[in-house]
Amino acid sequence: MRDILNKTIAEIVSDDISTASVFKKYHLDFCCGGGKTISKACEKTNINIEDILYDLENVNISNSNSNLNFKDWKLDFLIDYIVNVHHTFVLENVGVINEFAQKVATVHGDHNPENIEIANLFAQLSKELISHMKKEEDILFPAIKQMINNGNSDFDFDTIESPIKMMEEEHDNAGDIIKKIQQLSNNFSTPDYACNTYKALYHKLEEFTNDLFQHIHLENNILFPKVRILENELKM
Ligand SMILES: [Fe+2]
Ligand SMILES: [Fe+2]
Known part of the structure; x- marks a missing residue:
């Protein structure tokens, strides 16, 4: 080293x-x-x-989470993990990625116009994700914790299904945008003449994509199904 x-x-x-x-x-x-x-x-x-x-x-240690057994975790712990790891990751990275994306679009936009679209798409994705995570942190996650701690599902909404559905739709939309970026960037491969900012942008976008897929996976495939089961049990 x-x-x-x-x-x-x-x-x-x-x-x-x-x-x-x-x-x-x-x-x-x-x-x-x-x-x-x-x-x-x-x-x-x-x-x-x-x-x-x-x-x-x-620099390469922070995201090595492949050995964690998320399925066995308590739901409130899983929620805290999602917020502390994935929401924090998004908040800490959107600024620098947007900055790199704008720079690459300005410098290389003439020869590689896909970078202009990537910069616009990432700016849109950042905005949507920040508001999405705020809804999870302010509304959905506290409601789930209330179910866990108080054993009731007495919210401002009829059933936890409606905010979960809304979050799933927003995940689909975010997934569509990031896949479009993946496609436009030719799976994050830079041309031979790319400068270090260009390479750094594609590297960060790839890292961001992997983190977002993992983040959405934890919510869609582990957290939400367990919450649906919990709500049904509480209603019985
Ligand atoms: Fe989230
Ligand atoms: Fe989410």
């Missing part, structure tokens, strides 16, 4: 495009001005090199 100290930022990002978000976080240019080593780039700033090295070492 320490040998990255001898590499330029551009080389580090080219070796592993997922590191682009770390340099972005510290406002270090990894694209056209990435020809410096980390220590050289940090010289005139207050950035602690150890902080950057720590983030670089951990």
Whole structure:
């Protein structure tokens, strides 16, 4: 890991495009001005090199959740996990992806017009997801927790089925947009001449897509079916 100290930022990002978000976080240019080593780039700033090295070492760890047994989790724990992991992931990433997407659309839009559409679609998706997650956090998830804790299904709506249905429809819509982006980006593959921002955008979009599919899977296939069963039991 320490040998990255001898590499330029551009080389580090080219070796592993997922590191682009770390340099972005510290406002270090990894694209056209990435020809410096980390220590050289940090010289005139207050950035602690150890902080950057720590983030670089951990950049690929945060989303390795394949061994978790979601099906056996208690529903309130699953809800907290969805909010803390997936909702937080969306909120932390839409800003930087929109910024990269706008930049790539502006710089490469003439030769690769699909990037203009990708930027527009991602902006729309971000807006919709933020309002969608707010509905889950403010209305649906508290109602589910009320069912779990108080054993009643006494809400402002007749049945939990109606907000669940609405969330499922919004998931379908988000899924359609992200699949369209996947198609337009040729499954997130950049042309040979792509600069590091272009590569970083496609890498982040792929990471975002995987996270969104996992997020929707947990809600549609694990949480919602169990909530439907719980509501039926409570009504009996
Ligand atoms: Fe959600
Ligand atoms: Fe959702």
